[in-house]
Amino acid sequence: IRQFYMRKVKFTQQTIHDRISNILDKFPRLDDIHPFYNDLMNVLYDKDHYKVALGQLNIVRKRCDQLSTDYIKYLKYADSLYQCKQLKRAAMGRMMTCLKKLHGALGYLEQVRQHLSRLPSIDPNTRTIMITGFPNVGKSSFINKITRADVDVQPYAFTTKSLFIGHTDYKYMRWQVIDTPGILDHPLEERNTIEMQAVTALAHLKACVLYFMDLSGQCGYSVEQQISLFKNIRPLFLGKPLVVVINKIDVAKLSDLAPAEQAAIRKLTEGVDGAELVEISTLHDEGVGMLKEKACDLLLNHRLDHKVRHKKYEDIQNRLYVAQPKARDDKVRDIYIPESVAKGREEGTFMNTDHREKLKMEKKYLEMMFDVEDMNGLNHMDLREKWDLADDDWKYDHIPEIVDGMNVADWIDPDIELKLKELEEEEEQRLEEEAVEQSNKKEVFQVDSVSKMAVKAIKEKIKLNKLVGAVNTSRASKRKKTKLMQDAENRQIVGGKLARGRKRTRSEADFADDPEGRSVSSFRTNSAKKHTDRSASLKRARTSTPMAHAAGVKSQLQLERGARLKHLKYRIQSKKSKKGEADHHIPDLKPKHLYAGKMNIKGKRDWR
Numbered sequence: 001i002r003q004f005y006m007r008k009v010k011f012t013q014q015t016i017h018d019r020i021s022n023i024l025d026k027f028p029r030l031d032d033i034h035p036f037y038n039d040l041m042n043v044l045y046d047k048d049h050y051k052v053a054l055g056q057l058n059i060v061r062k063r064c065d066q067l068s069t070d071y072i073k074y075l076k077y078a079d080s081l082y083q084c085k086q087l088k089r090a091a092m093g094r095m096m097t098c099l100k101k102l103h104g105a106l107g108y109l110e111q112v113r114q115h116l117s118r119l120p121s122i123d124p125n126t127r128t129i130m131i132t133g134f135p136n137v138g139k140s141s142f143i144n145k146i147t148r149a150d151v152d153v154q155p156y157a158f159t160t161k162s163l164f165i166g167h168t169d170y171k172y173m174r175w176q177v178i179d180t181p182g183i184l185d186h187p188l189e190e191r192n193t194i195e196m197q198a199v200t201a202l203a204h205l206k207a208c209v210l211y212f213m214d215l216s217g218q219c220g221y222s223v224e225q226q227i228s229l230f231k232n233i234r235p236l237f238l239g240k241p242l243v244v245v246i247n248k249i250d251v252a253k254l255s256d257l258a259p260a261e262q263a264a265i266r267k268l269t270e271g272v273d274g275a276e277l278v279e280i281s282t283l284h285d286e287g288v289g290m291l292k293e294k295a296c297d298l299l300l301n302h303r304l305d306h307k308v309r310h311k312k313y314e315d316i317q318n319r320l321y322v323a324q325p326k327a328r329d330d331k332v333r334d335i336y337i338p339e340s341v342a343k344g345r346e347e348g349t350f351m352n353t354d355h356r357e358k359l360k361m362e363k364k365y366l367e368m369m370f371d372v373e374d375m376n377g378l379n380h381m382d383l384r385e386k387w388d389l390a391d392d393d394w395k396y397d398h399i400p401e402i403v404d405g406m407n408v409a410d411w412i413d414p415d416i417e418l419k420l421k422e423l424e425e426e427e428e429q430r431l432e433e434e435a436v437e438q439s440n441k442k443e444v445f446q447v448d449s450v451s452k453m454a455v456k457a458i459k460e461k462i463k464l465n466k467l468v469g470a471v472n473t474s475r476a477s478k479r480k481k482t483k484l485m486q487d488a489e490n491r492q493i494v495g496g497k498l499a500r501g502r503k504r505t506r507s508e509a510d511f512a513d514d515p516e517g518r519s520v521s522s523f524r525t526n527s528a529k530k531h532t533d534r535s536a537s538l539k540r541a542r543t544s545t546p547m548a549h550a551a552g553v554k555s556q557l558q559l560e561r562g563a564r565l566k567h568l569k570y571r572i573q574s575k576k577s578k579k580g581e582a583d584h585h586i587p588d589l590k591p592k593h594l595y596a597g598k599m600n601i602k603g604k605r606d607w608r
Contacts, residue, residue: 005088006075012095013068020061024054027109034124036204043196045112053105060098067094120165127175127303128207129295132198134221134229135182137214138247140164141282143179146292151179157220158182161194163201170296178207185229202236208299210243210291213265216251223261230268241298242275244268245291250281274298 030038030047041047071091078084131139135157143149147166152159164179180198184191191199202209213226230244244265246254254262254277269275278294280287349355384395401408413419553559573580 001081002075002078002084005084006072009068009071009075009088009091012092013064016064016095016099017061020057023109024057024061027054027113034204036122036124036200039200039204040197043193043200044115049108050112053108056102056105057109060102063098064095067091067098120163122163122165122178122205123176124205127173127296127299128205129175129177129210129292129299130180130201130205130207131178131210131212132180132183132202132233133212134184134214134219134226135159136219137182137212137226138282139179139182139212142210142212142245142247142280142288142291143177145282145285145288147177149177149179158194163197168292170292171300175296178205183229183233185225185232199233199236202233206240208241208243208295208302209237210245210295211237211268212245212247214248215246215254215257216248218248218251223257223265227264227268234271237272241295241302242269242272243291243295243298244275244277246277246279247282249279249286250283254279274302 028037028041030041030051038047041050068091071087074087075084078087131142133139136155136159140151140153140160143164143166144151144153147168149164149166151164151166158181160179160181162181166177166179168175168177178201180201181194183195183198188199211230213223214221215223246265254265257265266277269277276294276298278287278291280291282288344355387395389395553562573583578585
């Protein structure tokens with residue numbers, strides 16, 4: 001029992017250790033992930049709170065390990081089994097108390113886990129196009145146009161509240177396009193969680209930035225405010241290709257603005273290397289494809305220049321070797337041109353109109369040849385058409401199969417299928433006739449003389465037993481009847497029954513009323529005779545009446561069913577050890593020595 005308690009404490013500690021270790025390993029470590037995800041988790045979940053929650057789990061894990069070590073040592077040197085049980089209870093209770101203190105941390109981590117599972121999968125190192133700007137300037141409409149993303153588009157601000165990602169193809173390469181929430185023009189400290197997601201993406205992802213502007217004023221912000229926001233977040237664009245996008249040109253174009261505003265907008269791209277200004281309309285798909293191509297080309301050139309300027313390029317270049325073939329001799333080997341081709345070129349007939357028509361006819365002929373379909377549904381070339389035989393009708397004859405130098409067809413009867421069919425019909429007819437004969441034939445059993453004598457002896461024995469039983473029955477009934485009559489005389493029973501409600505004085509009263517003054521014995525004899533006749537008539541009447549338990553029963557089937565139910569009821573009573581229908585005693589089904597103690601996970605109680 002001591003070992004059992006020690007194993008129980010150790011198992012509980014190991015289970016807690018494994019579960020908490022699994023949680024700590026599955027959650028990302030902020031120091032080991034990309035800076036983009038690090039800052040994004042800080043914006044969404046508060047990095048300090050996240051680290052404190054994971055630290056609490058780690059402390060509880062270590063505390064449970066220490067408790068298990070200490071209490072196993074105590075259990076090993078306990079004085080009695082009772083003390084072992086108390087130590088086991090104390091160890092389990094202290095571990096459970098530690099786990100209960102993790103309620104808040106586990107609830108917070110569960111919310112973080114659910115939110116992390118809903119975040120888009122963003123690759124910080126792949127080719128990326130990032131869209132930014134004020135709210136409601138057409139960023140989500142653009143990503144819906146060039147990708148298969150389905151971002152909600154509404155005519156009010158902050159429809160997009162988180163990062164959305166879509167994918168597009170350009171020059172046989174996969175590109176990810178990120179739609180960021182709208183950013184307002186105010187200091188960094190005053191920005192909320194929605195805006196900080198966009199700022200985090202702009203700060204950490206190497207991408208081509210598309211800054212969207214709306215000159216029509218439908219977004220609710222003036223051109224000056226949009227220019228001011230651009231200057232405010234310009235440090236986030238350093239070292240990245242930039243495209244200033246003028247959207248909604250179907251409502252207001254750049255040329256419709258005042259010269260001062262036009263100059264201010266054009267001045268945005270002057271201070272950034274490789275920055276361009278593009279006008280589009282997502283409503284009418286005007287300039288959308290051109291903007292996508294320009295952004296992708298800018299990013300490809302930027303990535304190529306960055307690789308060339310990097311030191312790693314020089315290291316790789318020094319390790320590369322381009323092999324050049326060397327001449328093995330001084331012999332000049334010119335290009336070989338067939339004579340027919342050279343002659344056709346000189347005459348001008350090679351690859352001219354007639355030659356092309358000839359090639360087309362040959363191609364059609366080959367297609368017709370391959371258009372032949374066999375019995376398996378496969379197309380193949382008809383090779384027999386070109387066979388050179390004495391008779392053209394022989395081309396499509398069946399090829400004989402040769403086995404051991406002999407033609408298989410010579411050994412096959414041409415009428416074999418017809419004969420086989422007749423043979424099968426004859427066999428079926430014979431089978432039917434045999435079935436009819438078997439059904440009409442009666443089974444006759446042959447009994448030998450010994451068996452007959454044995455049967456005869458058994459029958460005689462049965463008759464003899466019946467006769468002996470009848471004789472014994474009649475003798476027993478006579479003895480019983482004589483004894484009953486004697487008891488009736490002694491007890492003054494009338495007709496085999498006690499005279500109910502009458503006293504012995506009845507005979508004396510009858511004797512007193514008798515005018516002839518007969519004796520009591522003679523009166524009793526007559527009276528007994530009279531009542532004996534009456535009882536005989538009653539007995540005959542009772543034999544014709546139905547039995548008491550069959551009263552009210554319609555048929556014999558119903559009577560048998562009632563008997564079966566009665567037997568079933570008695571069987572249930574005997575199974576429950578009942579003495580009868582009135583036995584309502586309830587035995588003790590829950591003895592204390594088996595059901596005392598704590599209940600485990602499987603629903604069983606440990607009473608040791």
